[in-house]
Amino acid sequence: MAGVECGGGDWPFSAEEAYADSSALLAEIGWAAGFVDDGCAGELLPPLDPHPATPAGSMEGAGASSSSTDDGATREAADADGRPAAATEAASKTAPAPAPGKTMKKQKRARQPRFAFMTKTEIDHLEDGYRWRKYGQKAVKNSPFPRSYYRCTNNKCTVKKRVERSSEDPSVVITTYEGQHCHHTVTFPRGAGAATLASQMAFSAHHHHLMYNDLPALHSPTTQNPLFSVPAMSSSLLQPLHCNRQELQVASYTTQASSISSPGSVPAVDKGLLDDMVPPAMRHG
């Protein structure tokens, strides 16, 4: 039961309102998300093709989760059943039943809220203040880069994320969070630098969030390619977007591994990126 609650049970809209598939989700990212340079190159990157018609486009590859989104949610039914995924896995391990995971009973579950970030970074797996355990990696069609699947290591938390590189621009990492953390961030065991990056992301997200909420252009899919010509500001400029359908908040930001500053350069953020992106009303705890 805890899984349901902490997994997004408080999400203010139903699964029906969620994106039917993530190709639409990513398509939305495509038309909505632009890039801002990192202030170093002084180059404004073009937004991705809004139309998934691009055969080998990153949107296609990135959005290829499409039909399986439901599937994924379905497979997580066990989590929603009251056990977090990690617990489920642990349980299945302790119980040497023949093919424990293979006989999982199917159960529909409401889709978790998702947040996608497009990151121009050399780092594949961005630290966001939470600890993640990789549970899978898959080659994605039309993309030379594999997609990695991570799950929050907190056994009460069902949050997952997918990380993949854009096939169009290998320097762009698409990170998709699914679910909401029901706990605070852990300490950063993997280095303060990465943690600082996460802090910067969260900090920037928090600031730009409000700013972009008021941009009508962002809310109109008919708007011609709303490239967010925000002047280069910092190495961690973030562009969260509010899509009309709310289920998705998309942000793209630019950073560089080498630009990670020392701890303390950014106001302390004791919550992770996701927490920062989630409106307080949507938060659970």
Place this chain on the structure above:
DNA sequence: CGCGTTTGACCGGCGC
């Protein structure tokens, strides 16, 4: 020894 990653197999949805 504990924890995280790798990797091949499996499952189920969806399109044709």
Place this chain on the structure above:
DNA sequence: GCGCCGGTCAAACGCG
């Protein structure tokens, strides 16, 4: 009905 494909599982492995 079949094949494709994304998502997940879980054993094996690696690392600190």
